[in-house]
Each structure stands twice: as C-alpha cells, then as structure tokens.
Amino acid sequence: ILVVLVVVGMLVALATFTLGGNSLRRDLNNEVEKLFLLMQTVSEQAVLNNTEFGLVIEDKQYQFLAFDQQSGTWRPYQERLYRQRTLPEWLVVTKYIENDAPRLASNDDQLRPDVVLFSSGETTPFELEFAIGSAGLADDDYVHSLFSDGVSPVEWRHPGKPGEDE
Numbered sequence: 306i307l308v309v310l311v312v313v314g315m316l317v318a319l320a321t322f323t324l325g326g327n328s329l330r331r332d333l334n335n336e337v338e339k340l341f342l343l344m345q346t347v348s349e350q351a352v353l354n355n356t357e358f359g360l361v362i363e364d365k366q367y368q369f370l371a372f373d374q375q376s377g378t379w380r381p382y383q384e385r386l387y388r389q390r391t392l393p394e395w396l397v398v399t400k401y402i403e404n405d406a407p408r409l410a411s412n413d414d415q416l417r418p419d420v421v422l423f424s425s426g427e428t429t430p431f432e433l434e435f436a437i438g439s440a441g442l443a444d445d446d447y448v449h450s451l452f453s454d455g456v457s458p459v460e461w462r463h464p465g466k467p468g469e470d471e
Contacts, residue, residue: 329395329437330437330447332393333396333435333436333437333447333449334449334463336392336393336396336435337435337449337451337461338461339390340367340433340451341451341459341461343369343386343387344360344420344422344451344459345458345459346386347360347369347382347387347422348422348426348428348458348459351422351423351424351426352424352425352426354424355424356371356372356424357371357372357421357422357423357424358370358371358372358382358418358421358422359371359372359379359416359417359418359419359420359421359422360418360419360420360421360422361416361417361418361419362398362400362419362420362433365391365392365393365394365396366389366390366391366392367389367390367392368381368382368387368388368389368390369381369382369387370382370416370418371383378416379416379417379418380416381416395437395438396435396436396437396438397435397436397437397438398433398434398435399433399434399436400419400431400432400433401431401432401433401434402419402420402429402430402431402432403429403430403431403455419431426458427455427456428453428455428459429455430453430454430455431451431452431453432450432451432452433450433451433452434448434449434450435448435449435450435451436448436449446464447464448464449461449462449463449464450462
C-alpha cells in the first residue's frame with residue numbers, strides 16, 4: 306500500500322506540474338489577446354474619430370494615450386476601457402520599434418508613445434514579443450508576437466505557427 310501511495314503521489318505531482326505550465330501558457334495567450342483586441346479597437350477609434358492614439362509599454366504595464374491637437378501633447382486616454390493595465394510579473398515583453406518613425410512628440414513631452422496608431426489607419430512599425438520568463442520558467446519556443454509594418458493592420462503571430470498569422 307505504501308508503494309501505491311508513493312506512485313499516486315508522484316503522478317499527482319507530475320499532473321500538477323504539467324497543468325501549471327499550461328496554465329501560464331493560457332494566461333499568456335489571454336494577456337496577448339487582450340492587448341491585441343484593444344489595439345484593434347483603438348486603431349478603429351483613431352480612424353472614426355480622426356484622432357491619433359498611442360501605446361506606451363513600460364516594465365510591467367501599458368496604457369493608451371490620445372494626442373491633444375490643441376496643446377500638441379500626449380495625454381492618457383480617458384475612457385475606462387483603455388485605462389492603464391498591469392502585466393503579470395512572469396510576463397516578459399520585448400519591444401522592437403523603429404526609432405526614426407514619426408511619433409508626434411517633442412523632447413519636452415513627458416508621455417511619449419512607443420507605438421502610434423494614426424487616424425489614417427497606419428501605425429509606427431513595431432514588433433512586440435511576449436514570453437513566460439520569471440522564476441527560471443523561460444520558454445524560448447513559446448513566444449507570441451504582435452506586429453505591424455506600419456501600413457498593414459496589427460497582426461498576431463501565435464507560437465508554433467511561424468508562417469501563419471491571425
């Protein structure tokens with residue numbers, strides 16, 4: 306009976322470990338999907354309202370900004386849907402953003418967006434990679450990417466599907 310209990314305990318531990326990894330992957334997918342849908346919505350709002358919007362991504366948070374044409378500055382977008390959001394501690398975001406792309410910002414601006422969603426439907430060219438990376442759980446093979454060449458809409462590349470984009 307003792308051997309059976311040890312074997313059952315090992316199986317339970319293995320199942321818990323396996324489900325834990327899948328849980329983080331599912332959470333990663335949900336976080337990327339949330340940002341992807343928000344970016345699509347903000348891009349549509351930019352075109353419909355003839356307003357430029359921006360996205361600032363910092364260490365463990367991101368927020369959307371709106372360009373105030375009267376003052377020529379970026380301000381946090383006031384709608385609740387686009388409020389500042391915190392990213393989980395285990396989530397690692399890597400930004401690849403063209404430095405010379407237009408951003409409607411001066412050196413005096415305190416808030417400068419990493420990505421601008423223009424009212425023309427274009428964006429600044431960018432790629433954002435999302436991975437699981439804390440507590441030694443880095444999984445280089447499981448990376449989500451949001452990207453745009455600046456002219457095309459924002460696209461989402463899922464892990465394991467290098468040639469297929471959503």
